[in-house]
Amino acid sequence: MAVNTAAGPIQRLIADKAYDADSLRTLLAEQGAQAVIPSTTSRSQPIPYSKRLFRQRNLIERMFARLKDFRRIATRYDKLARNFLAGAFIAAAAIWWLN
Secondary structure, eight states: OOOEETTEEOOEEEOOGGGOOHHHHHHHHHHTOEEEOOOOTTOSSOOOOOHHHHHTHHHHHHHHHHHTTSHHHHHTOOSSHHHHHHHHHHHHHHHHHHO
16 A cells, blocks of 8 residues: 555655655655665665656756746745645746746
C-alpha cells in the first residue's frame, strides 16, 4: 500500500543524492513506494535507479524556478495560505500565457 496524501497515493519518490539514506529507502519500501534516488559516491555498492524517471525531476525543478521569478512567490509575503495560493495561480497563468 502506497503512502496516501491529499493528492493521492505516492507511487515513487524522485530525489537527488542528498536523500540517499537507507532509512528513507526502507520507509518508502514499507509504504509500497519506489525510490528513484541515485546513490552517493560513498556507497560501496550503488543502488540501481531508473535514469529515465530521474530525468523527469528536471521538469519540476524548472517549474519551481520559473515560479520563483515572481517576487511575491519567492518571498512569501502573504500571511494567509489562500492568498499565497492565489498568487501562485496567477503566476502560473502568466507563465503559461507568456510561453
